[in-house]
Amino acid sequence: MAKPKIGIYGLTGCAGDQLMILNLEDELLDLLSKLDVKSFIMASSAHDETDLDIAFVEGSVSTEEGLERLKDIRKRSKMLIAIGDCAVWGCVQAMRNQEMSMEEKMRKVYNKEENFYDVLEPKGLSAYVNVDLEIPGCPIDKTEFLHAVLSLLHGDLPEVKDYPVCVECKLNEYPCLLVEKGMPCLGPIIVAGCNALCPGLGVDCIGCRGPIKDETNAAEELTILKEKGYDERYIENRLRFFGANFEGIAKISKMLREKTSGKGGE
Ligand code: SF4
Ligand code: SF4
Secondary structure: OOOOEEEEEEOEOOOHHHHHHHOOHHHHHHHHHOOEEEEEOOOOOOOOOOOEEEEEEEOEEEEHHHHHHHHHHHHHEEEEEEEOHHHHOOHHHHHHOOOOOHHHHHHHHHOOOOOOOOEEEEEOHHHOOOOOEEEOOOOOOHHHHHHHHHHHHOOOOOOOOOOEHHHHHHHOOOOOHHHHHOOOOOHHHEEOOOOOHHHHOOOOOOOOOOEOOOOOOHHHHHHHHHHOOOOHHHHHHHHHHHHOOOHHHHHHHHHHHHHHOOOOOO
């Protein structure tokens, strides 16, 4: 059987997900022997912009140039896989969305009226093109990536987790940091897959795998953390760190903005 032709690409992000693939170390050579890698610029300057079986894309769409690049990759690929939170949700750079326009920022920071940049509001890939699979994480877990590729090589789609970090936390019988210590843990709304790494170390989850699609009740998390005595601005910032583009979190930001400007009620 011919090896699948793949490409690994980066849009706006820190390239940490591509680095995690290279960090596979012990498995990397075996894995690459099963694939025909046409483009992976972080690993090799030799690349061929040809048709692909699978494209892996990290990074958010944050510029017109990035959007054109994504559309070209989508056109050439039978499958498109978003790797990492930037490609899934927009991640950290999406924190600037809804805050102020680029023109306002230019004025505030540089005291200039011009807008020199072709920037868009940072968003995940699925805001613009069809995405066949999303692998969350900031950065991705290299073993999760490996399992996904092995499933694809067998002609299957890998398991997509649709339950929260709390489930893994309870399976490990870790004490609940939110209930027992009042720590601002985001585990109830964050997609599982890390085996509750942070609570296992006594550290509250900050949400680096992003919210659970179609399941997350961010408003309830806000209520619980307020009841624990946290300030709603603090909670909002915590929620926005990785999930600013998530609808339920954006609604909280809008509600707080309106409250500050005197338009909204309690
Ligand atoms: S410590 Fe966090 S992840 Fe674990 S059960 Fe409590 S809220 Fe959920
Ligand atoms: S921040 Fe949350 S999602 Fe990220 S590794 Fe820690 S427990 Fe897992």
